[in-house]
Amino acid sequence: xxxxxxxxYPNGRGRMESVRWVLAAAGVEFDExxxxxxxxxxxxxxxDHLLFxxxxxxxxxxxxxxxxxSILHYIxxxxxxxxxxxKERTLIDMxxxxxxxxxxxLIMHPFLKPDDQQKEVANMAQKATIRYFPxxxxxxxxxxxxxxxxxxxSLADVILLQTILALEEKIPNILSAFPFxxxxxxxxxxxxxxxRFLEPGSKKKPPxxxxxxxxxxxVFML
Numbered sequence: 001x002x003x004x005x006x007x008x009y010p011n012g013r014g015r016m017e018s019v020r021w022v023l024a025a026a027g028v029e030f031d032e033x034x035x036x037x038x039x040x041x042x043x044x045x046x047x048d049h050l051l052f053x054x055x056x057x058x059x060x061x062x063x064x065x066x067x068x069x070s071i072l073h074y075i076x077x078x079x080x081x082x083x084x085x086x087k088e089r090t091l092i093d094m095x096x097x098x099x100x101x102x103x104x105x106l107i108m109h110p111f112l113k114p115d116d117q118q119k120e121v122a123n124m125a126q127k128a129t130i131r132y133f134p135x136x137x138x139x140x141x142x143x144x145x146x147x148x149x150x151x152x153x154s155l156a157d158v159i160l161l162q163t164i165l166a167l168e169e170k171i172p173n174i175l176s177a178f179p180f181x182x183x184x185x186x187x188x189x190x191x192x193x194x195x196r197f198l199e200p201g202s203k204k205k206p207p208x209x210x211x212x213x214x215x216x217x218x219v220f221m222l
Contacts, residue, residue: 005030005060008044010219012212013166013205014107015068016056018100018159020204022072024197025158026079032203035219072096076155088150095136095148095156102132103163106170110208111216125171133178136160140180146187153191161188165198169207 005023009016011034023030035041035055045053051066058065061078065071076082076092083089105124112120136148145151148160164185167174175182189198197204 004028005058007032008035008049008057008059009055010035010212010215011205012208012215014056014216017205018068018103018162019056019058019071019075021162021197022075022079022081022155022158024203025153025191025193026075026081027193028075028079030203036215038219041219069096069100072155072159081153081155081158083150083154088154091149092154092156096159098132098135099156099159099163102128103159103166106163106166109170110213121170124167125174128167128171128174129177133175133181136184137178137180140184146184153188157188158194161185161194165189166207 005028007016007019007030009032011032020030041055044050044055044057049064050057051064054066056066056068056071058071060074065074073082083092102124105120105127109117109120109124139148143151147153148156164175164181175185188194196202
């Protein structure tokens, strides 16, 4: 029996949360080894476990994968979440890349100075509603299907739902002008594997708090 994937990262969202999302959507159980000290990170670096001396790192199928997008692509391809042909994979990749640009703003938001955080929320809302969400609203309206690509769940759907729900934590009405995305978000949230991940007690991480910020500082900045 193959061992379960093991995720190496601090106990919080960051760039590992998308990996947790796609594993959960695929119905894959996984383990986590949380980094809490600089020494733990140094041990991974000294042991040649981190190709570019950075986490996220995922142990899976006898490999130690790094670089978030590469990890996501591998898991998605393995679990039929990356389209059925080159055209679908390219569409999925474009949608994911765009959404990850928006998600990066959310990842970095807790590390901004307090005076800058509220300004950045307004910036995120503007970018989401002017640049990103209209694209996906148009896609869903044009083909009338449940999912973005090929009428089946893909990595693009998983990352978009993750981003929508994270934005709604800060801006509850962010989808008010996007009825197709509203319906889409509800339908995806009720897919059994995703619904379980959204329930209390799952491995989905809460919004970043002071404990997480201190841990990140201890691991990466001391």
